[in-house]
Amino acid sequence: MLQFETVVATGSPALDSGIGDTALKTFNGDTYLYSVTGPFGGVAAWRLTEGAGPKLVDTVYHSGPILYQVGRTGVPITLGAEDQLALDINNATGLVGYTLNADGTFGDLQETGTLVGGGDISAMAQLDVGGQSYLTLAHEDTDQIGSYEINPDGTLSVVSLVSGQADSMRAATVGSEQFVITANAANSEIAVFDVSASDGSLSALDNSAAVSTMGISTPTAIEVVEAYGQSWVIVAGSGSNSLSVMGLRSDGRLIPKDHVLDTLNTRFESVQDLSVIEVNGRVFIVAGGSDDGVSLFTLTPNGKLVYLDSFADTLDSGLGNVQTLNLAHIGDELQVLATSQQDPGLTQLSVSLANLGVVLDGSGPVTGTAHDDMLSAGVLDAQLSGGDGDDILIAGSGETTLTGGAGADIFVMQYGSDPTTVADFEAGTDRLDMFDYLLLRTPDQLTFTATSQGADIQYLNEVVHVISSTGTPLTKEEVFGSGFGGPDHIPVDFGTFGGLEPSSSDGIQGRVSIDSETNNPGLADAEIKFTPTGGGTVTATTDETGRFDLNVPNGTLVGELEVVKTYSTASGRVNALDALQVLRISVGLDPTWGPAAPENLIAADITQDGAVNALDALSILQAAVGQTSPYPAKWVFLDAEADLSGITRDAVNYDTQLDITVQDGSFAMDMTSILLGNIESF
Incomplete structure (x- = not known):
């Protein structure tokens, strides 16, 4: 070139x-x-x-x-x-x-x-x-x-x-x-x-x-x-x-x-x-x-x-x-x-x-020209077709099918997406670019399985289905040659990768507002997960002020929102008194201040098994003294208008996924923030 x-x-x-x-x-x-x-x-x-x-x-x-x-x-x-x-x-x-x-x-x-x-x-x-x-x-x-x-x-x-x-x-x-x-x-x-x-x-x-x-x-x-x-x-x-x-x-x-x-x-x-x-x-x-x-x-x-x-x-x-x-x-x-x-x-x-072509992005069928196009899928399911020319086809977070057509095409993968399929990989001509995968430096890190029509490539529990242009099996060498070309990409947002949690920091117990256009006190170092209907999950990590950018296209997107935030042990909010209060609730007694509110019962059920019992008290005590526990303290966020009247000591049921509408990449809503393990009056 x-x-x-x-x-x-x-x-x-x-x-x-x-x-x-x-x-x-x-x-x-x-x-x-x-x-x-x-x-x-x-x-x-x-x-x-x-x-x-x-x-x-x-x-x-x-x-x-x-x-x-x-x-x-x-x-x-x-x-x-x-x-x-x-x-x-x-x-x-x-x-x-x-x-x-x-x-x-x-x-x-x-x-x-x-x-x-x-x-x-x-x-x-x-x-x-x-x-x-x-x-x-x-x-x-x-x-x-x-x-x-x-x-x-x-x-x-x-x-x-x-x-x-x-x-x-x-x-x-x-x-x-x-x-x-x-x-x-x-x-x-x-x-x-x-x-x-x-x-x-x-x-x-x-x-x-x-x-x-x-x-x-x-x-x-x-x-x-x-x-x-x-x-x-x-x-x-x-x-x-x-x-x-x-x-x-x-x-x-x-x-x-x-x-x-x-x-x-x-x-x-x-x-x-x-x-x-x-x-x-x-x-x-x-x-x-x-x-x-x-x-x-x-x-x-x-x-x-x-x-x-x-x-x-x-x-x-x-x-x-x-x-x-x-x-x-x-x-x-x-x-x-x-x-x-x-x-x-x-x-x-x-x-x-x-032969420079067009730049297009979108969902559903996205079709290029006979020139060198760049086609991108977004947060919804998409089928990208490059046609003739040396095209660049970029997978989105939803389920994506990439068809390059004739020419030397580059298929760019996205980690954290729904299943991605390359429909016509031409060995020796096309290139599979997997730079978005965390710490991936060599094809030897991949689990490569030849199939009757191509290959399945697995990394960090994700699979890319590659179908060869000839409909015959592919080898690792046919897909990657002697190794990856190009530079090493270093992640700038580790929160988007499975198994890695965002940094912990203080939060706000009780009612909070979340607005994609402003600072959000109480949401510092949290993950904002948005899953549009008919698409894949988009994850954004907030900064120290709680600001974030979902990076979704303009238009109206309806889907579910979930906020994930870890507990900062430095805050000392979870202590032995919390364990005592949960122990009282587990045997049918009220907390020391009076009857438990639904929010108290949610906070008490740190194991999230749907009931407040002695195991919750033990897990909270472990969190209070810094011991490792399979049930660590963490924040949960509920719709502020959710009906919690049906929650009892033996039926702690609630939904952390909220129905929202994102308009031109922006949304605002009120939520209730609860720190599991921190039992206090609401």
Whole structure:
């Protein structure tokens, strides 16, 4: 898929070696790539055309005061009516950059008026808020990030300064909200700043808990893309050899979605740069670093990275220790433009998009085209048919049948789904991608059973039925070859995997409200399980504030809800007095405060066998003193309007599955929260 095309160079070592940054800019329908070298270097402009290598259109050598002070960063910006390639100049007082002409060539070197933080800029981003343009700059000398209003004459007026450091910076839009996302390699920090709709000022948002779960070390690049109806943040981690995907919500929250590590099959070890592009509804990502090559991915509608291809450096390609990457959509091809830390010039790879198809998701029959489609099943049962072309078919949480048709298809499995069937696997051509399965690294971990028509593949009590295109048995080697290709996927939400419980934390005894749009006190570190009628179970783990995202499609879904939450022994809520109260109830006495309410009887029946007896008292005592018990204390959640009048000491019957309607992914309802083993007055 990745095809080497050419290496181009200006012929000047000062411009071809040590390229520190590249950037794209479009003028009058033509796309130009600008490359930047540091002190004693300069800048070069290249025009990109379909079916040919980049064409050099202009060069400028640094001179004068900036010759010794210029960095290796260049970012295209617009100041008033003038386009510039802004530079990082040590000891400058204002923002310095070369004017960019409409034919892609360079004009004069310009400097704005004095900036509060000076002109030593490590990262920058431009954005529009309410029709007004702003420039956000990371000032290296002051460790501040400044927001500047761009005046009609191209001058800059400071709006706000906040503490922060950044090596990479991107602006992001979510609905009507604006954000600036930054990455800093020195302290492995990913930060989100809210941009005020009234004046463009910045305020930091706390995403430390979400980012800490990703295991990102030394983030060297960050990209933002809008696709599939939402915004995504993608981070390259050099120290962790990783690529990470997070969803960005309208309140500025980052939601971890995927985290992949480089392997022997991929080419992004010590990743230095990445580039992201959306083309006709499809998202492509390319990444590279010290692995002497690049790897190509696509993004699924639920935020997962699907590996497509890697290209390893050759004697001709100039990809030793990749430094910069850009993706450009030129005609019917995707052009990958890369520079190297050790090889001079600019390397061009290409990916044909001539057969790019559609992106569809849904339930029931979902049919693709004769092109390269991406089809996704959702929470309801689905039958995906790719047709001709090299398709990507993604199983949902419901029962899914995947039919690829002709072409080299990729079948992507989902753990925790109802039975999945691949109806026409073509050995040696198609690929079965099982990256969603917890800690699965090699086909040797699978239970592989050949059948008369293909094979059954079992892992963690789940089975994928694979039917061969020839209707004959399949071997493990025919399905997986010598092993899995692509990166290792590291789970970002362990609560979705069987046998693993979410972390324990305090809850709230009694009436609670649950709302998918807000914080939910008492639901921290819980699992929210939603099973739509005619579909598979969707599981979401709440954060420390009780927030969660079911990640279901828009529309009306009717089904059952269940909340699972473990007991935190640190709270000390279950104690010996609880055991005494249960012992009184078990022999027909009232608790010490008076008659037991139905909620007391539910809490007393910690064994959940339908009756309050001495075994409950013993199990509660074991929980109180920290002993292991087959009946641990835990929280149960009931419909707040449920009729509990029929509950007695000998008939403790209740339902923890609630009938709900989810509208456009949201719902709200009142519940009764009860800690089994904690006997107190209701």
